[in-house]
Amino acid sequence: MAIYRRLFFGNLSNLFARNFPVMRRILPDAEWNGMIRSFMTNHRSSTPFFPEIGEELVLFLADNSIATISRFVEARPWLPELAQWEYAETRARLSDSELHPATDREPEWSTSQPILNPTLQVGRFHWPVHRISPAFVPTEQDRAPIILLAFRNRRDKVAFMQINELTLSLLVSLKEQPELPGQLHVRRLAAGHPDGCSPEMMQAGLKLLDKLYTNQVLVGHVTTDDSQAANL
């Protein structure tokens, strides 16, 4: 059975090395191999699909009930978040949600409903996962949480963006109520802000929508008239 142990180990090690290239380069062979062995012994993978296999390692590293892996992670506390971030990139790249067709029409946010990029992945991290590399392994967490986006753009490249809490609230609002025009989302957010719905706040909010649209975090817009026409 020794050959089976070798074949199974080699197969999984290769699969994960392809899915987590940064992690693979950072961990010395002995540590990487130990992690894969512990995965084989302790983790029950549920997905039959190879593009989703990365999620199994993410789940495994976050599983506090496995003593060996808890100790392993304790010594490398940034590891679970790095795994999440690398897997987010894979999800954005391979997502089978297709982007809304491009339009020449400029959005008019007082009536246009923004359409979120359907490949969008959002992560909130304590470690600066987007800067981790063999040359930079963080020793302490950042003061404020880091909010990162990964999404596929119209050139089929995965793009990344760091955003603040306010932008995240806007994205959450867009996701929850896609039927509202952009301006109304901004107004609702501004209402909850200490400065309230000042003209400056409204202006800043609409600029933010434009920026997200230019960067393809938003990939289209429909006006209320369009959507009514579509319903007829």
Add this chain to the structure above:
Amino acid sequence: MRQQHFQVEGGGLGLRRALLGPLQEHALSGVGFMEVAPENWIGVGGRLGRQFRSFTERLPFLCHGLSLSLGAPEPLDTVFLRRLREFLDTHGIKGYSEHLSYCSEHGHLYDLMPLPFLPETVDWVADRIAQVQDALGRKIAVENISYYASVGAEMTELEFINSVLEKADCLLLLDVNNVYVNSVNHQYEPIAFLQGLPADRIAYCHIAGHHHEADDLIVDTHGAAVVDPVWDLLHKTYQNIGPRPTLLERDFNFPPLSELLAEVDTINRIVKCYESPSDRQPAARKTASATAAIR
């Protein structure tokens, strides 16, 4: 029983991500069909998804599963089966095969384990194959796997395979390289093995390269060119059962595309040797032997 081939012809080539780029530039006139593992492509969109689609629109496709775990002790994954059926329908897949093995036991292992050759296993796996055929609405083929250890066998590999095919009323994907690999590793006579199979259930064949680790250990890696003894065995296969659509598997260590396509051409040439000229139906054994004698 009538012949039950999958409706593809000649030599085929396994489509891997690494081949998408090189193959896109190519006319592919010698490639009769292609095959993918559905588990590598279900749910994949974006550029990869579109590239894949462009190939399924150009050539007939088969699917060769990796994760269904036909022999596993746990229930079949019905959600997976539903997505699989959708995928087969969406891409107009001409036939689906899986390994006569299992790859999960309380979780996926992502590799193939041999089943014990026991009457109980035959009952268990045949019943599951029948369930899969119902769920997918088509007959499936199961592959004779390469195996490196046998666990508690009460029958031979050949008896095991034949009993499963009969009981499940399914087809066989005959992996010619695996017959060779197993015949060396488990010291049996490959021709006798071929002659013992029910020819009318053989849907198509696989051929591949392997890694020669020691004189008594060959590992089925799909990472090298097909060796002469395996080409010989393909001739003998066609002699015994008639020609079948045959797919070249190459999973890594890719040579220039021209070398892979030359191997597919070799398959085409061998297939032609055993086709009866009149109707391209599988040759009668007599004709096949006559052609083989020329070689």
